[in-house]
Amino acid sequence: MAHAEGATAAAGEAGSPRRRSLAASLEAWLGMLVEIPAAILVVAEIVILFAGVVARYGLRSPLIWSDELASILFLWLAMLGAAVAFRRSEHMRMTAVVASTSPATRAWLDVVATCAALAFLLLIAAPSWEYAYEESFITTPALQIANSWRAAALPVGTGLMVLFALLRLARLGDFKTVLSAVLSVGLVIAIFWLATPWLRPLGNINLLIFFVGVAGFCVFAGVPIAFGFGLAIFGYLALTTRTPLMVLVGRMDEGMSHLILLSVPLFVFLGLLIEMTGMARAMVAFLASLLGHVRGGLHYVLVGAMYLVSGISGSKAADMAAVAPVLFPEMKARGARPGDLVALLAATGAQTETIPPSLVLITIGSVTGVSISALFTGGLLPGVVLAITLSALVWWRYRAEDLGHVKRAGAGEIVRAFVIALPALALPFVIRAAVVEGIATATEVSTIGIVYGLVVGLLVYRRFDWRRLVPMLVETACLSGAILLIIGTATGMAWGLTQSGFSRALAAAMTGLPGGSASFIAVSIVAFTVLGSVLEGIPAIVLFGPLLFPIARAVGVHEVHYAMIIILAMGIGLFAPPFGVGYYAACAIGRVDPAEGIKPIWGYMLALLVGLIVVAIFPWISIGFL
Structure with missing residues (x-):
């Protein structure tokens, strides 16, 4: 996977060393204040869930509160982990295009990525507090406490990421670069806001504008995927519908809180x-x-x-x-x-x-209900x-x-x-x-x-x-937070697609393909190979899994067989250069220049494609032992 890169040192040469030192010290202190509770939460989850196994299977006396407490702590782990990932610049992003630019442009795009993430966080700050307040009227069934204790993780995590973003900008020191990036992001947001009267009458064309245009531009510009998705769905809901924005936070909560x-x-x-x-x-x-x-x-x-x-x-x-x-x-x-x-x-x-236990398999089970x-x-x-x-x-x-x-x-x-x-x-x-x-x-x-x-x-x-x-x-908390925040914002996008009626149109188009299930599988392989190279497997699954799995069942494709096909297709896209971010992760782990592996990898990708075609043709390989 690719990670966000910190701003280059050159971008900060012109600033005040004292100011940068103060910002760095504050960031380090705040980072420790977040990392320690995040680490403790990982330990707590292990202890609580293992205690539940021992009590139920060993002592024959289930703990009725264990899953509920684990769920409460899990949202806190997700948000604190996301804050740790933000501080470490380890939220997943697609860097292939950014890396091909000049050093000065790359440094500026890094600052723009931080400003875009900051913009999304500021936009959802008020709805997240509102959502946490509304949850205070709900009492948890086992522990009998207000659900706001769990939901408060959303505004707290958002606030911490805002602080880390501001400290990062202060640490850069290059006032002109920061001002240019802030004005650029602010100008784009202002243009969309002023265009609201023209956007609302466009109907489902807005899906292309926000979910393809905005999300795609953000991803290719190096904005972390979670925040690119968040800006796309926030803009769509705020500017083209009358949906309360608190609903978006609720969908993010739903996506991140699934017990699986x-x-x-x-x-x-x-x-x-x-x-x-x-x-x-x-x-x-x-x-x-x-x-x-x-x-x-x-x-x-x-x-x-x-x-x-x-x-x-x-x-x-x-x-x-x-x-x-x-x-x-x-x-x-x-x-x-x-x-x-x-x-x-x-x-x-x-x-x-x-x-197994592939995280993509677990995500599919979470969003589609497959066993x-x-x-x-x-x-x-x-x-x-x-x-x-x-x-x-x-x-x-x-x-x-x-x-x-x-x-x-x-x-x-x-x-x-x-x-x-x-x-x-x-x-x-x-x-x-x-x-x-x-x-x-x-x-x-x-x-x-x-x-x-x-x-x-x-x-x-x-x-x-x-x-x-x-x-x-x-x-562990850092990587988990990065993954779960993507799942949260992708869940919001998937909900927006469903509410727009896009899922019904997609179902009609896919079920009407000539050639039946074979054409559906072939189109899915191509689509998920492309999606895997751009979005990685988990966000692609969260976005399109709830839409396509019902269609697969309708055209006679077993859901487990279909899961294997799209996972392998996404894997090929994820690890294939030039856009596959998994390839660059492999290069980083092997400490090899990515240019050295470009030529030999295509033979391996062809071998994988042959294997995928075999798996697609013979369903027994996937479902023979069910």
């Missing part, structure tokens, strides 16, 4: 945990002992290791960060080109998008099919590799590596069994994985670094 999404931060933390405890390293070492002596062997190990690790963390960034540092040094020593390595790493990121257990079951074989097509290309490319200097592992070494890796290899099966057997929900199972990882890391691998624990918790 609670597993997002927990699986993110689990991914960081397996890397820190050495579990990922043990799995990779075992696979390397099996295949390291064959031509292209370590490339097969990379494909297999990503498959195994993806069955634990659910986060592609965490998966790549766990596997690449272990394998890349030896692969380079054997003569592999860095560009080819990062190309295969990106391709395996796309290949493993369907492997999480069915999605977890259906996602295993499609990943195998794509692994086979990738391995076929690896075989072709490395069929003449010289391995004269590589020593084959003996039987004893393989057995020893297997015994060491066994506790780590068991974790994906523990996670899956807990969901399928009904021991825990998809939300709760992540806590079982975390407790298992803690025990194995402390007692078996004995590589638990307590100093890294707090940074890991903060990083």
